[in-house]
Amino acid sequence: MVSTSDFRKGLKIEHEGEPYLIVDFVHYKPGKGGAFVRATVKNLINGKTVEITWRSGEKVKRPDLEEKEFQYLYREGDAFNFMDNGTYEQVTINQDQLGLAGDYMKENAVYRLMSFNGKVISVEPPMFMELEIIETEPGIRGDTVTGGSKPAILETGKRVMVPLFVNQGEVIRVDTRTADYLERV
Incomplete structure (x- = not known):
């Protein structure tokens, strides 16, 4: 209390x-x-x-909340399967339960799941993720770091803004709280 x-x-x-x-x-x-x-x-x-x-x-009252880290395994239709690395227990979560984490679902990444009375109520992605750019306009000679930005689609399907010099196929670090580009990896 x-x-x-x-x-x-x-x-x-x-x-x-x-x-x-x-x-x-x-x-x-x-x-x-x-x-x-x-x-x-x-x-x-x-x-x-x-x-x-x-x-x-x-x-x-304080709620009966439990936060644990689970590894994302695979997607099966609208169901996402996670595994507790300590106990190897598997949990299946519907797409509507993912919330904003749905934009950052990458296999083998570790996510924080919050449960209330034994039922998962939220999924939180890692604060920073390294993701590959699968689609963006090519960089043009002369583009600089301070030159501006362009849209890019990541391997998870998330659309972010990246600097002009970043090209398709490169891996970048993204802040999942704000969807901001941080750096090339």
Whole structure:
């Protein structure tokens, strides 16, 4: 249990049987009546953001969340198969459960899976990934690092902007949080 006076951004709580992430919160002390806390929270299962109000000092449950690293094995239709490298246990996840990680699914890469009460609710890709460019316009002589950017399609199907000097077939490092090009590998 956690008290509303211990709320902070990024804290995970349980409300009405579902896990939430605190995005923002404010303590109010009106002239009349008791103090209260109003928090903007994001549902970790469906991604919806709502505002919830509690009396100051009220206790809130912590969710039964478990985060583990799993290796992505292969895709079978709309199902993605992962394996725990420690126990060799395999987990199958639907495409709609992947969220933004679906743009970065590369075989044998390690992903962080979050489960709530034994059910996987989110997949998080590594922060930086090395991916091959499968399609982009060819670089032209004279293109420089500061010259601009062009669209490129990565091996996972994700479309990113890369500098003009980067060519098809090259491997680049991408920040998966922002989909930004970082460097050639």
